Amino acid sequence: MSSSITHLQYLESEAIYILRETAAQFGKPAMLFSGGKDSIVMAWLARKAFHPAHLPFPLLHIDTGHNFPEAIEYRDWFVKEVKATLVVGSVQKSIDEGRAVEEKGHNASRNKLQTVTLLDTIEQHEFDACLGGGRRDEEKARAKERFFSHRDEFGQWDPKNQRPELWNIFNGRKNFGEHFRVFPLSNWTEMDVWQYIRQENIPLPNLYFSHQRRVIERHGQFLDAETGFVQLLDEEKSRIKEMTVRFRTVGDATCTGAVLSDASTIDDVVAEVAAARQTERGTRADDRRSETAMEDRKKEGYF
């Protein structure tokens, strides 16, 4: 962190350090990969950490079945590009097997069900660490999250029972059946992620750049009406409009809101993020349910 290196160099090196610690300290780690920009940056950093060898862990996609086709296309391209192994955990399968119950109503989302599938997949493959792209600046409950976040044998996060992290020494010791979530991008902000994408010329799914899309406006956000995953009310069907939008996060299509935007290049996006007056999670319906929604989901084992 000397004055002679930039903040992006510092953050990059810190993330690489965490990635190498994860590979070294755990027997069977996996990296969560959704096709969203944070997981893309994390996987990009993993390439740097282990070059010229391949990634020493598989990429793990928890598939809600409500994907934007562009995100899946990108995922498959990326996996080939870095010669990684892909493991898919399917929410649809969890529902079919009766492990998870689909939410009902027009606000229904599979976001919460991902937790079941994630924990099942972790158990099935005996993963003992899952790398995630979570950042502390995303949400209040994340501000105290550790780089190495301990989960008990039920996958639960106890905010009161997290290990202190000192200097750059990380403690991944655990008992059988427990696992860790590891967040190499903990110290990155949304702005850092975008600046890094620009600096490194990292290709992204075009969802992140402005495009024409048929959307409906609900609770002040624009939801996709193109993939057919969002359950529309009758009165909403007449309100579908084609708008110029882009996504600030890419997750499950049912709860990821688009923003009106003309930002079609990475420079435009960086400028837009700099001027933005809303956190990116502000465009996610799942965090709006209550003030502590994120914290509650984390305790149950959410990313």
Added chain:
Amino acid sequence: MDLLVNPTESSLLRFTTAGSVDDGKSTLIGRLLYDSKSIFEDQLLAVEESSKRRGDEHVNLALLTDGLRAEREQGITIDVAYRYFATPKRKFIIADTPGHIQYTRNMVTGASTADLAIILVDARHGVVEQTRRHTFLASLLRIEQIVLAINKMDLVEFSEARYNEILADFEQFRGSLENKVNVTVIPMSALNGDNVVDRSANMPWFTGKPLLEHLESVQVHVGESEGTARFPVQWVIRPQSDEYHDFRGFAGRVASGTFKVGDEVTAYPAGMNTRITGIHTLEGAKEEAIPSLSYSITLANEIDISRGDLITKADEPPQHSPHIDAMICWFTEKPLKPRGKFYLRHTTRTVRASVPDLLYKVNISTMERVPGPTEFGLNDIGCIRLRCASPLFFDPYNTNRTTGSFILVDEQTNNTVAAGMILRAVGDESIKSTDEFAI
């Protein structure tokens, strides 16, 4: 303020904040975030709603930095929380730690990665016991820069005389600190913004920089790149491909100093000499490896090197010994007793260690040493002797924060139970032969 930080020029500063309850720490952080436009509308909205529900008169900026539900209910912060903001000149990471007496461990945790500490005092109360504790801890952890923020100047009529009085009090005990620190004193009002971002018109007698300007310009890590070169090995890269058939890269992050291709180096614990043949990154080969950055290094000879080993320049050997004296801060309810056994994590290495002796505790209010403790309780700080199952290769903490620090991990619970700073190797003559190490 323009948030379009130029990534090629802006550096990073990590700082921590400390103060007694109600000195205005949360207000100060809230003000820095607010005035640098790092608060978003939806966050502000959520805070406005919470403030209303709690019956606060105006928007409580302090709520912005308050994290989890239990804490919100109790109205206190109980752990380390990290905050981020940026100006066109620099990016900042704040480790926000509470000031209660019982939370020494949180301040130690936050301080371990900080370059600078802001220590708040209430201008009405001046230097209090907590101020001495926080300053002691900052100096113990070797934070390079301290800002003594004399807050609530509006409540003492922005008096220069009061400011000078507090300054004199502070100088009096500063001389007794073990590690020397650079101190900058700034009188302010966090509530009204005086000397936080903008220079205060209420204190024309103060000629120093307002807080933010100081944070943007203060130099840190000046000595790090000139220090002895240290490279703890994290991982060995061995690609299973024809193209890189014989490649064996030692992956790690430079702890201090600079390595160049061609440098004669020694790998410990083997103690074998060799030469650097390449410094590699995905972007290509580099001529030198600099502090804080991550590389993989290739060496001339086939030496058996693995995770946990230390590479140094051949003419800059580290100290080594299985017996060390160290300052520790104890982190858990279950006390440390003599003969306790642990895993000790030092850089990327883990060894088993036992504690034959508790040497003294430090009263962090008076900085007095209390010899002959029978145990260390939660938040206790002091010096212990450690005996490791194999030698540590280290530098004293006062010359190197990375190769001089360690943690102790409980063998049963796997919890991190202590933070340690190595003082020195212990000579054979002072080791009791009765202490048996059972592996």
